[in-house]
Amino acid sequence: MTENPKSPTKIVTAGLVIIGNEILSGRTRDANMQFLGDALNTLGIRMTEVRVVSDVPEAIVEAVNTLRARYDYVFTTGGIGPTHDDITSECIAQAFGLEFGLNPEAVSILEDHYAEGEFTEARQRMAKTPQDAILIDNPVSKAPGFQVENVFVLPGVPRIMQAMFGGITHRLTGGAPMISRSVTSHVPEGKAGGPLTELQERYPDTEIGSYPFFKDGKPGASIVIRAVDSNMADAAVKDVFEMLTSLGGDPEIDDTVKSSADK
Amino acid sequence: MTENPKSPTKIVTAGLVIIGNEILSGRTRDANMQFLGDALNTLGIRMTEVRVVSDVPEAIVEAVNTLRARYDYVFTTGGIGPTHDDITSECIAQAFGLEFGLNPEAVSILEDHYAEGEFTEARQRMAKTPQDAILIDNPVSKAPGFQVENVFVLPGVPRIMQAMFGGITHRLTGGAPMISRSVTSHVPEGKAGGPLTELQERYPDTEIGSYPFFKDGKPGASIVIRAVDSNMADAAVKDVFEMLTSLGGDPEIDDTVKSSADK
Numbered sequence: 058m059t060e061n062p063k064s065p066t067k068i069v070t071a072g073l074v075i076i077g078n079e080i081l082s083g084r085t086r087d088a089n090m091q092f093l094g095d096a097l098n099t100l101g102i103r104m105t106e107v108r109v110v111s112d113v114p115e116a117i118v119e120a121v122n123t124l125r126a127r128y129d130y131v132f133t134t135g136g137i138g139p140t141h142d143d144i145t146s147e148c149i150a151q152a153f154g155l156e157f158g159l160n161p162e163a164v165s166i167l168e169d170h171y172a173e174g175e176f177t178e179a180r181q182r183m184a185k186t187p188q189d190a191i192l193i194d195n196p197v198s199k200a201p202g203f204q205v206e207n208v209f210v211l212p213g214v215p216r217i218m219q220a221m222f223g224g225i226t227h228r229l230t231g232g233a234p235m236i237s238r239s240v241t242s243h244v245p246e247g248k249a250g251g252p253l254t255e256l257q258e259r260y261p262d263t264e265i266g267s268y269p270f271f272k273d274g275k276p277g278a279s280i281v282i283r284a285v286d287s288n289m290a291d292a293a294v295k296d297v298f299e300m301l302t303s304l305g306g307d308p309e310i311d312d313t314v315k316s317s318a319d320k
Numbered sequence: 321m322t323e324n325p326k327s328p329t330k331i332v333t334a335g336l337v338i339i340g341n342e343i344l345s346g347r348t349r350d351a352n353m354q355f356l357g358d359a360l361n362t363l364g365i366r367m368t369e370v371r372v373v374s375d376v377p378e379a380i381v382e383a384v385n386t387l388r389a390r391y392d393y394v395f396t397t398g399g400i401g402p403t404h405d406d407i408t409s410e411c412i413a414q415a416f417g418l419e420f421g422l423n424p425e426a427v428s429i430l431e432d433h434y435a436e437g438e439f440t441e442a443r444q445r446m447a448k449t450p451q452d453a454i455l456i457d458n459p460v461s462k463a464p465g466f467q468v469e470n471v472f473v474l475p476g477v478p479r480i481m482q483a484m485f486g487g488i489t490h491r492l493t494g495g496a497p498m499i500s501r502s503v504t505s506h507v508p509e510g511k512a513g514g515p516l517t518e519l520q521e522r523y524p525d526t527e528i529g530s531y532p533f534f535k536d537g538k539p540g541a542s543i544v545i546r547a548v549d550s551n552m553a554d555a556a557v558k559d560v561f562e563m564l565t566s567l568g569g570d571p572e573i574d575d576t577v578k579s580s581a582d583k
Binding site for chain 1: 375443
């Protein structure tokens with residue numbers, strides 16, 4: 058990823074609007090929320106709210122307008138292909154009150170890409186953007202995304218979305234990056250819960266989360282400590298480790314591992 | 321699942337509020353949205369909007385109050401365990417303006433479940449509900465969920481959530497079930513897009529969606545036709561099939577298959 062300037066103390070936030078009936082009906086399992094939450098975190102940007110809406114203009118416009126007023130950045134995924142159900146781009150124009158039409162740069166990219174006669178009317182939909190939108194390069198299948206102010210419009214297909222996101226990180230200014238550590242043991246939440254509440258009170262500038270699991274037939278929990286200040290995170294991790302040890306756990310500290318969804 | 325009464329024509333809708341910093345940060349990949357979208361669909365209930373919010377009371381209360389006014393049913397997942405970051409139950413009480421405290425029935429269930437001295441103060445958090453909430457049985461780990469009016473409060477751990485959902489289907493009244501068929505071929509969206517727009521106009525009471533893929537190095541798309549009226553769905557499927565055949569595709573009709581998220 059491109060180098061990304063960071064402000065050491067400001068909290069920078071993002072919202073995500075996932076667009077598509079196929080996600081809501083359960084036909085397709087979304088993969089973009091987790092990727093973006095994680096990738097933004099790395100850049101010092103905190104994903105703070107996600108909305109999944111159907112292919113209905115009012116729903117898309119409402120979500121985009123609410124989130125772009127509330128967060129530093131908004132990302133949308135889905136609905137920018139060549140078919141009639143791809144209505145994201147015109148909804149973004151509507152949300153900003155901008156004209157919507159063929160973008161000369163996008164037309165040029167797609168004319169170059171398709172063979173003579175293959176740049177069909179359907180494909181021309183993919184060359185339309187709100188007026189003066191800044192294009193987002195698509196290294197996989199050419200049809201660009203675009204940016205209007207703080208809103209970044211990306212496709213829904215995960216591998217294309219991810220490739221395009223890699224090309225816009227230099228447009229994003231992160232804040233204080235969140236450090237995340239976890240301490241995992243077989244002490245069940247019901248025992249650790251009381252002491253953990255006290256530790257959360259002792260470290261008000263950390264976020265202490267507890268994520269239960271069953272493994273080898275035994276309950277346990279990962280205690281995740283998140284903080285902007287690494288000394289603070291280290292101190293909280295040490296205290297959580299000692300607390301779990303005192304409760305008879307055999308805790309392990311992990312700075313990297315992610316939980317699976319299907320625990 | 322328990323038998324579920326259906327109204328033949330009414331559209332019944334649902335919203336989902338997913339609660340948890342771990343989903344937003346990308347640490348955990350949500351698995352509940354797809355399960356509930358699909359399971360509700362089967363009951364004739366259409367998931368119409370999902371919001372993912374952080375462990376912040378205002379965010380939870382706002383999402384629940386907005387969606388419960390807007391949809392027939394609202395489900396929440398996450399944040400009902402025994403630790404300090406489990407704040408969903410008290411937020412639901414706040415959203416409804418209800419008292420929040422120990423629920424005698426929940427206390428009784430958990431007292432029976434835990435050995436003498438093990439029903440700790442932390443675990444007593446799991447016995448607190450808004451006043452007069454109707455409990456939702458937890459066949460896996462006992463700590464119940466609950467229902468207040470049209471809002472159903474469920475845990476975040478997928479296998480427990482799924483088991484508990486199975487026990488509340490008799491409380492849900494579905495509307496007209498949505499029939500879903502798909503027609504898949506290697507005709508790319510850029511070619512099918514124009515004719516598809518015409519077919520969508522010819523069948524305004526169907527939802528025709530197009531989902532592109534790459535397989536065996538070639539682009540293609542699944543055209544998904546959804547409708548309440550099965551005759552209408554059949555007619556649209558036939559026309560989509562003929563259209564794709566005329567464009568040189570070798571389409572296949574599938575009534576059951578779901579796409580994977582990582583196409």
